[in-house]
Amino acid sequence: MKRVVLASYARGNPRPSDFRVEDVPVPEAGEREILLRTLWIAVDPLIRFSLDENLLSGATRMEPGSLMVGPTVSQVVASNHPEYAPGDFVEGRSGWAEYNVLAPDEADYRGPPRKLDPSLAPVSTALGALGGPGQTAYEGIVNVGRVKAGETVVISAAGGAVGSIAGQIAKVLGARAVGIAGGEAKCRALLDLGFDAAVDYKAPDFADRLKTALPEGADVYLDNVGGDVTLAVLPLLKRGARMPMCGFIAYYGMGMEGPGPDRLPGFYRQIMAKGLEIRGFAGIFAGQKGLNDIAGWMKEGRLRFPEAIVEGIEAAPEAFSSVFSGHDHVGKLLVRIAPEA
Ligand SMILES: NC(=O)c1ccc[n+]([C@@H]2O[C@H](COP(=O)([O-])OP(=O)(O)OC[C@H]3O[C@@H](n4cnc5c(N)ncnc54)[C@H](OP(=O)(O)O)[C@@H]3O)[C@@H](O)[C@H]2O)c1
Structure with missing residues (x-):
């Protein structure tokens, strides 16, 4: 089988x-x-935290030669565990490999692989709307943002997995939703x-366009990015605005300090x-x-x-890198490793 390993620590955006x-x-399943x-x-994007030589947060450490690990949907091929049977569909964290062996009893705080019912929804949605990105969008808009x-x-x-769901949840709640994304097509x-x-943040007149899209300002800013995008949004936030801080992808390859200038005084x-x-x-x-x-x-x-x-698994490194360097996809970017049996 094929698998993807880290060849060298990432510096800046992954390549x-x-x-x-x-x-x-292909590995073999042992007891349980x-x-x-x-x-x-x-x-x-959060996989990027694991690829630094000096880990800055509690993320799983990956070293050169380590199997890449992240969210996956898989099908059970062989089971020595009473709660899983061949044919079951599961979602969890496992390797960027065509086959993986997991020990459900040794699961971390995220719990053992979650069994999926393919009659309820396509199993791929367990990595998107009906998985982490969906939960994140919901938490940001409903619970932290308290959007009315x-x-x-x-x-x-807004074109990403979390943002595209978040905007639609805001609409369901009766709010006005303004998205920021890279490029006119998105x-x-x-x-x-x-x-x-x-609003296209790559347009030279982005700040003016954003102002036009937010004539009365914004009550809530769900931030996935940080960086220049957030600097353009801040002046347009209303008094008492809520800012659920979901991610800061513009800084993921930067360590603890950017190159400056120091914009913290203006932020404060x-x-x-x-x-x-x-609130993060x-x-x-x-x-x-x-x-x-x-x-x-x-x-x-x-x-x-x-x-x-x-x-195909060979496409995973390029797909992961494109999350940071930019791509034209909207919604959840997935790598299909094998068809569902
Ligand atoms: N707090 C949590 O529990 C949690 C859970 C999941 C995700 N997150 C975070 O939420 C954010 C979105 O995640 P996702 O799953 O929606 O990711 P995604 O689907 O991969 O979308 C990420 C998008 O971010 C944009 N981007 C990348 N670099 C950028 C930059 N320097 N400036 C502006 N935009 C940039 C790109 O879109 P464009 O083409 O528009 O630039 C990219 O497609 C990430 O920061 C992620 O780490 C947090």
């Missing part, structure tokens, strides 16, 4: 050459272990999804003067309630979830 595809034997055939890999009907919500990385796709306005000024409420959060807090609400809205046709698919 395909940071990874290597290897041929290795399961053998999984990987169907889908999600190239999630009539409010205006602005969302960065912005058009956001309007198709029901966003009220979409705005937090105090406007009484901004900024983890999406898993939304739990099953978030997933149930999203599933209901999908069933009612009120929430759509586009997926972009690239084929």
Whole structure:
């Protein structure tokens, strides 16, 4: 089988050459272990935290030669564990490999692989709307953002998995949703999804366009990005605005200090003067309630979830790198490793 390992620590944004595809034997399941055939890999931005030589947060450490690990959907091929049977579909964290062996009893805080019912939804949605990104969007908009009907919500990385769901949840709640994304095509796709306005942050007059899209300012800013995008949003936040801080992908390759200039003084000024409420959060807090609400809205046709698919395990390094360097996909970017049996 094939698998992807880290070839060298990432510096700045990850590049395909940071990874290597290897041929290795298919592993065998031991006692109370399961053998999984990987169907889908999600190239999630947070995996980047594991690729630094000096870890800056509690992320799993990956060293050169280590198997890449992240969210996957797989099918059980062989089971020595009473709770899993061949044919079961599961979602969890496993290697970027065509086959993986997992020990469900040794699961970390995220719990053992979650069994999926393919009759309820395509199993790939367990990595998107009905998985971590869906929970994260729900937590950011409903629980942390406390978005209400009539409010205006602005969302960065709105074309991504989290942002594209977040904007639609804001619409379900009766708010006005403004998305920020890279490129005109992505912005058009956001309007198709029901966003009220979409602004291209790569346009030279981005700040002016954003002002036009937010004539009365914004009540809530779901931030996935940080960086220059957030600097352009801050002056447009209303007094007392809420800012659920979901991610800061613009800084993921930067370590603890950017190259400057130091913009913290201006940031502090705005937090105090406007009484901004900024709260970081983890999406898993939304739990099953978030997933149930999203599933209901999908069933009612009120929430759509586009997926972009690239084929084959060799495509994973390029797909992961493109999350940082930019790509034209909207929704969840997935790597299909094998067809569902
Ligand atoms: N708090 C949590 O529990 C949690 C859970 C999941 C994800 N997250 C975070 O939420 C954010 C979005 O995740 P996702 O799953 O939606 O990711 P995704 O689907 O991979 O989308 C990420 C998008 O971010 C944009 N981007 C990348 N670098 C950028 C930059 N320097 N400036 C502006 N935009 C940039 C790109 O879109 P464009 O083409 O538009 O630039 C990219 O497609 C990430 O920061 C992620 O780490 C947090």
